Amino acid sequence: MSNPTDSFFAALGRRGHEPLVEEATGTVRFDLDYDRGVDRWFLVLDRGDLRVSRNEDRDADCTVRGSRASFDRVVRGESHIYAAWVRNELRAEGDIRLARLVQRLMPGPPGAHHPRDFARRRRRPS
16 A cells, blocks of 8 residues: 555455444545545445445545545544544535544554553553
8 A cells, every 4th residue: 555545445445344333324435635636535334334445436425525645644643533624624525424423433543542451451450
């Protein structure tokens, strides 16, 4: 994979089923600008089942637009997607509920641990 966005969507497509978005049904298109054009990614959410394709220029329930550089920072965990929306680096149009659910699929900051792992370590006797 040549960039963090490509790697993110490739990994997302391999997940198959994601319990964090089981209540979601819809489509999200990502239009990400870069110096040579626009990367397009299409995400189908079907009650937790995920399908990812590339370069589909078709209508979606929600469209996320912005620069690929900003999205790269989000998928590397250097920025949070919500902060990118607040700074207007990324914009969502259409069914905003789907954009909010996509937040659940984003990685955390580098070195972050799941809260349950932290709780398990704290309960272990020394």
